[in-house]
Amino acid sequence: MDKVKNIFYISALAFEKGDIMAETNKPANLSGDLTAYLGPGTKLNGKLHFDGPATIEGEVEGEIIAQAHLTIAQQATIKGKVSAASILVQGKVMADVQAEKKLEIQPPGSVVGDMSAQSLIIGDGAIVEGHISMKKEGRVLPLRQEPKKESAS
Secondary structure, eight states: OOOOOOOEEEOGGGGGGGOOOOBOSOOTTSOTTOOEEEOTTOEEESOEEESSOEEEOSEEESOEEESSEEEEOTTOEEESOEEESEEEESSEEOSOEEESSEEEEOTTOEEESOEEESEEEEOTTOEEESOEEEOBTTBOOOOOOOOOOOOOO
16 A cells, blocks of 8 residues: 655645644745745744655744754744754754754854754855764764874984
């Protein structure tokens, strides 16, 4: 039996008149493999889990865990720990960020918190405040030191 995959796109319009609704029509500017979208104007409080790629353009207060790529778009504000396979930050994150593989912070994006990733890209104009831990395959590698050369006296 094939699994039916439900994909929901939540936007601020879904919350008008106290009705909680999720649209099944994807906004035109989103990639084809996206499985979750929180549009601008949405405000969520709690723990979010995403199995597939997700984009957030709203406000989230709480932990976010994604098993695939997570995009935190320009209008997004996140106040809570974020962990995902890979993360693109273009909005504001005010908590620790952990990417299993790649963490990319592009302007006007900002991260205020500790960051951990195997690969880190910080675009010119992006804001970063916190400790950065670069890991390769789950372990921290020491800095390579050049052997000291003896000078002739």
